[in-house]
Amino acid sequence: KLNIGVDTLQHGIEGLTYLLTESSKLMISEIDFQESIHVLGFSDELNKLLLQLYLDNRKEIRSILSELAPKLPSYHSLEWRLDVQLASRSLRQQIKPAVTMKLHLNENEDQTAQVLQTDPATLLHLIQQLEQALGEMKTNHCRRIVRNMK
């Protein structure tokens, strides 16, 4: 229907794909994009279309590309439950509080769930440590780095 050869069409699509992915990957500015495609000698109308195509799809392309980076299992969610152990085979009449958790992680497109348990003292320790971790981004040191990186 387009009246061009299969090869030409394929090359066209590959070229377009390459153009859009490279531009999105590098997050180049509008001006840089325009300058880059100017070299190709297309009409002004086509250049405008290509620019619009780039700007419209850039975010989505970047989020797809981010999936390709090496990754560790990542946090998905946490369920928790409060338990009190009252007795066991070795010891009766206990009152042993514990927090049982199910940690859901995303690992290479699979979701894994791991059951973990901890005692009240360790729970408070975990909270304290992780709150410290969260606070780090707000320190002057981190703020300075973030400012200077951009």
Added chain:
Amino acid sequence: SNSCISDDPDLKDIDPAVLKHCHAAAAMCILEAGKQKADLAAISTCLEDCKLDKERIEQFCTEYQKNKDALEILLGSIGRSPLHITDVSWRLEYQIKSNQLHKTYQPSYLVTLNVENSDSGSHPDVSFSCTMEQLQDLVGKLKDAAKSLERATQM
């Protein structure tokens, strides 16, 4: 423990089979008392029924009392349970780029939970990465659990 029994001068004249029986009987008595959280009165009564004299009963009870807490801790730790979290470590990174994507500029946390197996003791740690929002979610949930725990202990 075999050697310390046979080395003890008071014990070396006793028939080893008898010694073994005594040791087993004492151990069983102690473990059963510990398991049931028996008080000294109950233990005394039990030993009286076994025809032990008053002095021996007193000695036994004194020693038992000294070690009661340690015994209960030991007994309480026996048994199966899910992987137990003992500690956490974290790492904050600022991602700049990857070969797939440049200019990412995002903070990212790597959290490692140190866990212990009730059977074998050690176990590979559970590690995962998360964004700041995800870590906030995690901490929020842990705080809910802690608050719930506090309320439960006040009941």
